[in-house]
Amino acid sequence: MVTEEHEILRSTVREYVQKTLEPGALDIERDGLGEEIRKSVSAQGFLGARISSDLGGSDLDEAGYLILLDEIARASPSVSVDIMLLNSFFYPLASGSDEGRDAVKRVLSEGKGATVVLNTILEGYRNEGELMDGSSKITGVRDNVLNRNAAMSILDAGNGSLVLVDDASVFSKKDYSLGFRGLGMAKMEMRGTEFRTVAGKGAEHALDRAMNESDPAVSAIALGIISGCLQKGIDYSKVRKTFGQPLSAYQPVAFTLSSLKAEEELLRRTLYSGDLGEKEKLMLKISSLDLAKRASKYALQVHGGYGYFEDFGVEKFYRDSTALATLFGRSVRDMERLSHHIYGEKAGFL
Amino acid sequence: MDFEFPEEIVSFREKVREFAEREFTPELARKFDREEKYPDELKDRVIREKLVDPSDPWKTLVAIEELCRHDPGLGISATVPFFGEEVLLLFGSDEQKKKYLEKVNNGEAMMGLAVTEPGGGSDVAGIKTNAKDMGDHYLVNGSKMFITNGGIADYLVMLVRTSEPDEKRHHGLSTFLVETGWEGFKANKLVGKLGVRATNTAELQITNMKVPKENLIGEEGKGFYYIMTFFNISRVFVAAQGLGIAQGILDRSVRFVNEMSHEDEGYNREQIQFHLADIATRVEAARNLTYKAASFLFQFKPDPMITSMAKAYASEAAVFASEKAMEITGLFGLTSDLERYFRDAKITEIWEGTSEVERLIISRMLRKAQAGEQ
Incomplete structure (x- = not known):
């Protein structure tokens, strides 16, 4: 449930976004999420939003964390995903060991980025060879890893354990990715790279669990994207005239934007209703990701030629909504999970 | 009814395909996309090998389809040097054609079309760039936006207002042939x-530019009709762009599924198979509509309704395919x-008439036809 304190937090985050993030949002897309922005996010206590205070985090409750992701994604989905990677993936996977907790502390105190290599549990992943797990060194390649400037990475070593690599130089030069250009995607190449084990057997299950538990966070980012692009579409349709009338005077524009906005508001109310079970969280994520793709496509279309240029800040939502769905919303796996909830037994597996 | 092309077109398509497979390497496509640079040399080779022949519209259409299939950014860049020349071909004087078109057709010069303005895209009649009759020349002032080839073209067909509109806003517009080297x-x-980053797009500022009287295309005040006639042509070619993009996405998606299915049984399941089937069905439907629109057009009996259907459907098929491919x-x-196809596909729903404008035309033509029957 959203309380008065949460509303104060929302105002604080919104003010920060408007004053600090929004003016530099285009630079984040062009040049990547620099250390300056990350330090600024960290100084506000946003970087470690969900992390416990003894590790230097802000220890926000879930509603506060979701508000943060939602508000930040309206200006920069890349920054929001950066926070989610640390709080919903790196932190829960690392916090089971002393080495992992130290890593979380360092990431927060230095304002660095962290990543978790999710490739092995994602669809469309082409394995380029298993990693070799020596006593303390690791060799192998992981392709298409999100957050190429991450100071620390957690990955499935291929022998069932999760390991921590504390070496940013393992990332090759930037790959050109469709979405989250602020974070970038890159190949991770390890040649006798030192690692520390953060969790024993069952790496795949641990990654899978982190992915499933991130459903509300992913929904919050999707809703931030929806809000960001629809607001731009609505604002633009009020001022842009064609055939002597504002675009908002035309039924296809006004009705479509209004319908999309209605869907958004219903989903947002569900997200913050506070008593969602696993099934509802999943349903919300699937619906939010689908709406993010439809809303961003239409918002771009409303802008016409201007929407096709980065300066208007709409095209990034179109790219990022698809990237979000691909990286954190597994089209087959999530539908299998949903079907299992609906049928009460395994379904859609043939 | 025969759905087969004559042998000449079939073998021409093969020739274009071989060229694209040889020249449109992923590395080259990536390079021009990232650098946002126009591929001059590639354009020269396309013209040298006579892959785009403005005198043969079927070959041009097939070339656009095949080249966009292999890469939309390079494909559109390589086929766009003649953009707008149809206005000159249909409505220009013999002197204008001789002076300008020969150079464009042999690759010595490039063309473009300057219609859109900062305040108006779909509303062509609302343009504000104006020309004053100064006796022996016109004096032009104004600005244009999102002009393809705007920064690299030698000549532009430009729509300007030459007199104040009367009761009809689209009256009083004229087309000029403008040399971009003029003061x-x-x-x-x-x-x-977002996409088609290998193409050149520019905004134009025109300040007291003198346009000789002999560079007026056709009659003064008829510009709107000339441009609408042109859009009826260019929309068929945009449909071919969409068709080629959708086909290229299908090719890659099928290849990916076939390769992955050896490692992961999930790729043999219905979820993925149905995505492929849905893309393929739209590709075929887009192909039939595009060729039908082209067939009417190239026999000099264009059907604006079919043209708009083809343009809207093929471009939406390309976007649909790009989205499904990401899921696959x-x-x-x-x-x-x-990911490049995903970014490139979206422009086809916007340029040369948005999907919304195409729907307006379709419904208008439907109602006109029904009213005519009564």
Whole structure:
């Protein structure tokens, strides 16, 4: 449930976004999420939003964390995903060991980025060879890893354990990715790279669990994207005239934007209703990701030629909504999970 | 009814395909996309090998389809040097054709079309760039936006207002053939496009530019009709762009599924198979509509309704395919050539008449036809 304190937090985050993030949002897309922005996010206590205070985090409750992701994604989905990677993936996977907790502390105190290599549990992943797990060194390649400037990475070593690599130089030069250009995607190449084990057997299950538990966070980012692009579409349709009338005077524009906005508001109310079970969280994520793709496509279309240029800040939502769905919303796996909830037994597996 | 092309077109398509497979390497496509640079040399080779022949519209259509199939950015760039010349071909004087078209057709010069303005895209009649009759020349002032080839073209067909509108807003517009080297012409390249980044797009500033009287195309005041006639042509070619993009996405998606199905049984299941079937069905439907629109047009009996249906459907098929391909290919798609197709496809729903404008035309023509029957 959203309380008065949460509303104060929302105002604080919104003010920060408007004053600090929004003016530099285009630079984040062009040049990547620099250390300056990350330090600024960290100084506000946003970087470690969900992390416990003894590790230097802000220890926000879930509603506060979701508000943060939602508000930040309206200006920069890349920054929001950066926070989610640390709080919903790196932190829960690392916090089971002393080495992992130290890593979380360092990431927060230095304002660095962290990543978790999710490739092995994602669809469309082409394995380029298993990693070799020596006593303390690791060799192998992981392709298409999100957050190429991450100071620390957690990955499935291929022998069932999760390991921590504390070496940013393992990332090759930037790959050109469709979405989250602020974070970038890159190949991770390890040649006798030192690692520390953060969790024993069952790496795949641990990654899978982190992915499933991130459903509300992913929904919050999707809703931030929806809000960001629809607001731009609505604002633009009020001022842009064609055939002597504002675009908002035309039924296809006004009705479509209004319908999309209605869907958004219903989903947002569900997200913050506070008593969602696993099934509802999943349903919300699937619906939010689908709406993010439809809303961003239409918002771009409303802008016409201007929407096709980065300066208007709409095209990034179109790219990022698809990237979000691909990286954190597994089209087959999530539908299998949903079907299992609906049928009460395994379904859609043939 | 025969759905087969004559042998000449079939073998021409093969020739274009071989060229594209040889020249449109992923590395080259990536390079021009990232650098937002026009591929001059590639354009020269396309013209040298006579892959785009403005005198043969079927071959032009097939070339656009095949080249966009192999890469939309390079494909559109390589086939766009003649953009707008149809206005001159249909309505220009013999002197104008001789002076300008010979150079364009042999690759010595490039053309473009300057219609859209900062305040108006779909509303063509609302343009504000104006020309004053100064006796032996016109004096032109105004600005143009999102002009393809605007920064690299030698000549532009430009729509301007030559007299105040009467009761009809589209009256009083005229088309000029403008040389971009003239004093008063300035082009600023626009960067940061979502897709088709190998094409050149510019905004134009025109300040006291003198246009000789002999560069008026056709009759003064008829410009709107000339441009609408042109759109009836160019929309068929945009439909071919959409068709080629959708086909290229299908090719890559099927290849990916076939390769992945050896490692992962999930790729043999219905979820993925149905995505492929849905893309393929739209590709075939887009192909039939595009060829039908082209067939009417190339026999000099254009059907604006079919043209608009083809343009809207084929471009939406391309966007649909690009979205489904991302679902099929997952993580792989995000950094593969398919991410470029995803970004490139979207422009086909916007340029040369948005999908919304095409729907307005379709419904208008439907109602006109029904009213005519009564």
